[in-house]
Amino acid sequence: MDETTFHTLLHRPGTLVDVGAHDGLITIPLARLPRSRVLAFEPLPAAAARLQAALREAFGVVPAHVELHAVALGDHAGEVALTMPVLDGIAQEQWASTAKDYATHLSDRVTVRQFTVPLRRLDDLGLADLTAMKVDAEGAEYEILRGARETLLRCRPVLTLEIEERHREGSSWAVPAFLDALGYEVLFELRGEWFPIAALDRATMQRASPDPSVFEASDPYVFVFYALPREEAAALLARLRGAA
Incomplete structure (x- = not known):
């Protein structure tokens, strides 16, 4: 299951946050969800410009309900x-x-190439209706x-999160542990089956080169993770399994 499908299946009206929006691959489908x-947060200048252009192409204008x-x-x-190789x-x-x-x-x-970019906390926005969040931030x-x-x-x-040991060693342990402390179940999907983060074999599922010039990764390579509030996890996971 990809991230867009996950967010579509579990969509609730409200505010959706796309961290690392790049050129809109997920921003645009999220913007099409009702209410x-x-x-969309994208600090890389060239990508932010393409994101704005992609929204205009998709909707005619940057829609009023999308904030860049x-x-x-x-x-x-x-x-x-912000460092880009x-x-x-x-x-x-x-x-x-x-x-x-x-x-x-x-x-x-x-x-x-290095850019100095503004840094903010999501908490400082005081959101009261956040229903979904996607995070892709390379470590x-x-x-x-x-x-x-x-x-x-x-x-x-x-939440959906792209977490890779090649970008930050220990992150596939630290991020799920932080979410666990906040009352979230962290899962991954592989070949149509859902597994808890405890089933992740990092030696065989998270092996990849951290060098931008070396393109190699384990097969399977599991790097997209899904986080569900523990109090709703059973019902939400049933919906995801039912849609498979």
């Missing part, structure tokens, strides 16, 4: 360095991160959730 308000925020999210307000002269936007600088991977093939997921702690406790949204 949705979408907050050219900022990074984290656990405090201020500024942060460049491989053989080609920007690797999907690897842009506020959590690492790629210094150990610099070579005649790999260079970096910064823990800080993003720390900065959203009060919102998660208050609103109990469902």
Whole structure:
């Protein structure tokens, strides 16, 4: 199951947050869900410009119920360095991160571009109706959730998260543990079956090179995780299984 399908099946009217919106792959489907308000966060300047253009192409204008925020999210307000590797002269936007600088991977093939971008906490927005959240931040997921702690406790949204050991060692342990402490069940889906995070074999399901110039990964490679409020997890998981 992909992230868009998950959010569509479990959609409730309210505010939906897309962290790491890039050029709108998930932002646009979220914006089409009924009675949705979408907050899209994309700090990389080129991607943010394409996101705005993609929304205009899809809807004619940037819809009034979609807000674009050219900022990074984290656990405090201020500024942060966003580092993007460049491989053989080609920007690797999907690897842009506020959590690492790629210094150990610099070579005649790999260079970096760095941007100073605004940093905000989701909690500072005071959201009262957050129903869903998607996070794809190349290693910064823990800080993003720390900065959203009060919102998660208050609103109990469902979440999808892309978590990869190659981007931040230990993150596939730390992020689920943080969510567990907030009363969330963290799951992954593989070949149509749903499993608790405890079933993740990191040695065989999360093995990938952290070097932007080396494209290799385990098969299967599990990196999308789903978080359900514990008090609703059984009913929500039944809905997901019923749609398979």
